[in-house]
Amino acid sequence: MLALALAATLAAAPAPRVAASTVTVLHVPRFDQLQGLTAFMTRAGASSQMLNPASWQGELHPFLILDPTRPDSLDALGIDATGPLSVSIRQDGRLSCTRVKDPKAFQDASANVLARNGDVKAGTVKGVTTLRAPTGLGGYAGYVIKGQEACAFVSADADEALRKEATKLVTKAPAADARMGAVPGVLYVATQQGVMGLDGTANGLKVEGTATKLPLPPFQSQGTSPYGAMAPTGLLFSRAQVAPTGVAQATGSMRSVARTVCPDCDEAQVKGVTDALAKQLTGNMLFAVDSVQVKGSLRKPEVRFFAAKQALAAEVLDAAAVKAALAPLTQLPGAKVLEDGYTLEAKGGRIYVRLKGKHLVVGNDSTVTQAVMTSLPEKGAPLARAVEFTLDPKKLARGLSQVSLMDVMGDETLAAFFGASTELGPLLAKSERITGWLDSAPNGSHRFSVNWTLPEKP
Template sequence: MLSFVLAATLAAAPAPRAATSADTVVHIPRLDALQGVSAFLGRAGQNAALMRPAVWYAELHPFFSLDPSQPDTLSALGIDPTGPITLSLRGGGRVSCTRLTDAKAFQQKAAGMLATLGSTTKEVKPTTSGGVTSVNLPRESGGRVGYALKGQEACAFSSTGGGFVDDGQGQVLLKESVRLVGRAPKADAKLGQLPGVLYVQVPGRGMVVGLDGTGSELRLEGTATKLPLPAFQASGASPYGAMKPEGLLFSRARVAPVGVSQAVGGVRANIQRVCPTCPADQVSSVARAVAERLTGNVLVVVDSVKSRPNLRTTEGRFFAPRQALAAEVTDAAAMKAALAPLAKLPGARALEDGYALDVKGGTVFVRLKGKHVVVGNDEEVARSITSLVGALPAEGAKSPHAVDFTVDPKRLARGLKQVSLMDVVSEQQLAAMFAVGLELGPLLANSEQITGWLDSATGGAHRFSALWTLPATP
């Protein structure tokens, strides 16, 4: 019975013609099934040029401009508008494999296009060997471009390196293209386990993502084996389950016992960075004692980003997001004793319900309220979360996933605006955030919400999902 189920699963799984040693693979089982994703990208592109379908689909092929929403244009190129396409990105170039309805039409259109790309070769002359027809030409801009064709399968390629000197990558990609058209692709069970009409694989990170959408929603679901996250417990009751999501980021998690130390270690490392004068052995000792007294139920809230924070320093980046973390404890009295050594740290002040640690750039607050410990970098946010968790019902509420999160895209857009060009000049790590704010800020400001979940999977992997929602009407 098990073998029958496995065989049925593999039979239904997508079968990409993926190049070996690819850094990223994009596979679309049916080009005509992208209407939903195209509709979302079309609406999103009204506020972010980067999201426009033409921008993404232009990358699907090395020398043809494909538009899956126009099947007649694909047919005119000899490409099956109901067939698959697989794009493999490698350090030396890319390979794109398609199914054909008219091989002669494909060759004619390819000859016309390739003739405009050749440097010294203006006439495209295919060669045939072992039943495979191929073309390999130099480009005026450097590198080489061409295709391999057998029957109704074609794999086109382009190499990016070498300039006007042939670095051999063109020949490597040609051989790969010949190999790909010469054999039937194998079904990929990882893709078959995920919903979607478009799949992205990043083999080096063990990540596979499936995407689908509508005019107002983009949904992705995937698995990854190398996320820097702890192990999580199976879905169940959380003391924070009934809380209403608020803030820039709101997330509940049920960390597995084996992952609690890792999660606490991340908090410890952040505090140690903003308090370098705090004895590392004392901070680590408190962290270990705290980890031993946690149930694994955690709440993370990022309320907002401060206006005009100093992002060019470690402490400035730490205090820029106004945030707090709450964790359920097994024994309040034992946790109070575990936190007591904090009073001896430099800059520590005793509070009625915990401690305040004054460091360069701000203050870290550690509060204990009933069976919850709260750590925050903003007094107002920490006090608010402490008050909320203190009033929670004892029974909590169940959640279908180990982790769930909600992002307010409007607050996120405002937060990204705080990253300036001068911040990027001083701290290159902020470049990605600046680019996201510049390119996607207007789209985020006009989005409804982003929600998602995450679970642990076998072998240390994680499964995750996210839903990006736009207003119902433009």
């Protein structure tokens, strides 16, 4: 029954026509069902030009303007707005495949554009019509049409590869993409690393998908989490249930952080502590970032670490065994014993390691660490997903704004944050909330969902 249901789902939406050697695929099962998504993009575009449909609609077709906010405008181009659109982005150019309901109107509209550079070549062989013209930039643009299927192309050079690929696409049935069939959406973006399905309304954007290379451990839903009843606060609030096979990976990340902020710490001692802790962790974890306060150059790893005021809580099996596992911390440089744990001197700040009942709490800020300790509930509550998170978009905008132009020089990661601040910062500052979840998926991949909500009134 499950196989039949999946097959029916895949058959319900038109399959993408994807060219060989494609780097990124954009697929719209029905062009006339984009209104909800474009309503969000139009509103968001008032604060972020990158999201404005007017900024990216030119990427939907090599030479025709397809307006996603006005599906009826496709009638003049002879394109069926109730049909699919598939865009294949390759290193050597781009192809867009559409269904046409008026072949003559499509050919006339295309010819009017392509003829501007002259030297138009057209021909029909075995029911397949091809038209090609130079772009004026050393490449070629054109289309191939058979019946109601048309694939247009633009190449970066004079090679015939894209025209031949377009011919193949209109002469054979497309293959369904099981990844797209597994996630909801009215627009899909797919690469070798995963797929995202997007949908929206005037007040919200929903993104759901799968990814194969997220730098995260495997997760496993356990139903009830000791942190399930806690109310989300701060910039980021995330509750996770890490699978047993991922606990060592999580503690390995802690060890990597220790090497960054405590270069004088003995690696063997640190490894001994984290290995002992890994045996005591249940996999239930809480990660909270209250805010971002940058003090110094973000090009320094320790400044990056201490900029985010954060704390991690983890449920343990045996508090006494954890207390014993932490005892070697007294031998590390600058370590001080607390009533319920330790504080460690680190490069750029202090790290707090504390124990409350069956909860180990590690933080880089005393106030945030204490806040997490105080808010730990006595009883757990169910989690619908293995990982649930909440982002405060306004605090995120303030955090991103602290990445300076000087910080981005020579650092691609910081450059990305700076770009996000410039392009998305104003929109984040006007947003209401961002929530989401993650689960593990087969073959080491992850399933994810993000909901971005704007206020009811602009």
